[in-house]
Amino acid sequence: MRRLVFGALGALALVGLLGSPAAAHPFGPPSTARVTVHGSSLTLVWHAAEDDWVALGQSVGAFDDPATDVTGEQKLQRSAAVHAYLLERMTVRQAGQPCPGELGELTDLLTEGxxxxxxxxxxVDEVRIRLAALMDLDEAYRTVLVGDSEALFTVTTPEQQLRFTGSAGRGAVLWMAVGTGVVVLVGVAFVLWRRRRSA
Structure with a gap:
């Protein structure tokens, strides 16, 4: 059923019924990312909603593929432009040097990301990570780093410095230069706590 929906969305994108790429839901649930490290290797898994995948594919021309016997998801999976976009918008640097990335096979976009x-x-003890996918389509898009610690990546803070510790497999985050979005949330929570305490 999910693949049928992807196929239908792909067809809508082809005829332009979805409007601009940013017409997905930049104000809906954010995309998420999880990072783990093992020695000098770092693994990033990125998840986005279905219509955000469609917006991404539409923006890079993935649905221009004239094939009629494949679903919209399959067009995204085999699009070289989609692969290039993800590698360009999500990067890792260590001490100023890029860490080359290799995108795995996009076998199940919604479940496996x-x-x-x-x-x-x-x-990998400390690296600078850039998570800027979709933000070129609409400034309201953001990505939340989930796991042992969280951080919010936005159009104003698309890159953040992360330090890792613990076992290599867990890749627990000790410290990070959090974005302004997280700082604002913490500030609001502190103000509410002070008000409740005063009351």
Missing amino acids: ATIEYACPAR
Whole structure:
């Protein structure tokens, strides 16, 4: 059933019924990313909603594929432009040096998302991660780093510095330069706490 929906969305994109790429839901649930490290390798798994995948595919021309016997999801999976977009918009740098990324096979976009394996020059203790997918389509898009710690990546803070510790497999985050969005949330929570305490 899900693939039928993807096929229908792909067809709508082809005839332009979805409007501009940013007409997905930039104000809906944000995309998410999870990061784990193992030695000098870093694995990033990115998840986005179905209509956000469609907006992405539409923006890079993935649905221009004239094939009629494949679904919209399959067009996204085999699009070289989609692969290039993800690798360009989500990057990792270590001590100023890029960590080359390799995008895994996009077998199930909604369940498994997109997995990128990065090979860094040295053991991963601290890296600078850029999560800017979809933000070129609408400034309201954002990505939340989930896991042991969280961070909010937005159009104003698309890159953040993360430091890892613990076992190599867990890749627990010790410290990060959080974006202004997270700082604002913490500030609001503190103000509410002070008001309740005063009351």
